[in-house]
Amino acid sequence: MKFFIDTANLDQIKEAQELGILDGVTTNPSLMAKEGITGKENILKHYVDICNIVEGDVSAEVNAVDFEGMVKEGEELAALHEQIVVKLPMIKDGVKAAKYFADKGIKTNVTLVFSVGQALLAAKAGATYVSPFIGRLDDISADGLSLIEEIRQVYDNYGFDTEILAASVRHTMHIVDCAKIGADVMTGPLSAITGLLKHPLTDAGLAQFIADFEKGNK
Ligand code: E4P
Numbered sequence: 001m002k003f004f005i006d007t008a009n010l011d012q013i014k015e016a017q018e019l020g021i022l023d024g025v026t027t028n029p030s031l032m033a034k035e036g037i038t039g040k041e042n043i044l045k046h047y048v049d050i051c052n053i054v055e056g057d058v059s060a061e062v063n064a065v066d067f068e069g070m071v072k073e074g075e076e077l078a079a080l081h082e083q084i085v086v087k088l089p090m091i092k093d094g095v096k097a098a099k100y101f102a103d104k105g106i107k108t109n110v111t112l113v114f115s116v117g118q119a120l121l122a123a124k125a126g127a128t129y130v131s132p133f134i135g136r137l138d139d140i141s142a143d144g145l146s147l148i149e150e151i152r153q154v155y156d157n158y159g160f161d162t163e164i165l166a167a168s169v170r171h172t173m174h175i176v177d178c179a180k181i182g183a184d185v186m187t188g189p190l191s192a193i194t195g196l197l198k199h200p201l202t203d204a205g206l207a208q209f210i211a212d213f214e215k216g217n218k
Contacts, residue, residue, distance in 0.1 A: 102126030
């Protein structure tokens with residue numbers, strides 16, 4: 001499973017990259033705003049800065065909601081850096097734009113996906129990634145992980161190449177569960193990723209090893 005970090009924070013991206021486990025980055029307009037990145041020039045520069053930190057795919061979301069606007073914005077984003085993946089909303093024009101970019105060999109990530117039907121459309125349009133938002137489904141008492149499972153089944157039935165990018169991952173067990181189901185990629189916050197490191201028996205075992213070594217090597 002590929003690990004993407006879901007942030008526009010350069011320090012956190014660097015930290016994940018230095019851990020040696022990072023395969024890419026996802027951003028969205030809310031995450032850019034959270035970092036205070038505003039204005040077209042600054043936003044475009046920030047995407048390039050992210051691409052210069054990581055080696056893998058970097059999703060950059062369009063703000064337009066009409067086909068022509070998405071194509072114009074997406075082409076501009078894709079021209080910034082070879083690692084850029086154009087992120088498109090799961091709406092009618094977003095599906096049309098995904099097909100347009102697929103025909104041009106430009107990678108896309110169809111975002112805001114909340115149903116198997118939407119995921120099926122994204123795959124039919126030739127999206128590189130589909131992003132089902134599991135945390136936001138859990139937030140409304142729906143079952144985000146079941147959605148990943150169902151999309152996995154449908155994509156496997158037909159051998160779709162579109163990768164399932166489990167998004168809106170909120171905590172460490174989401175990552176583990178997505179891996180069990182067979183999501184191709186997960187994107188989550190740094191805290192969920194570093195949470196995978198933690199086990200009290202590892203800490204206790206290491207403390208014992210250090211103490212025993214020190215006793216014998218005074
Ligand atoms: C996906 O690419 C989105 O950026 C993200 O995962 C949304 O997560 P949230 O529901 O925690 O905002």
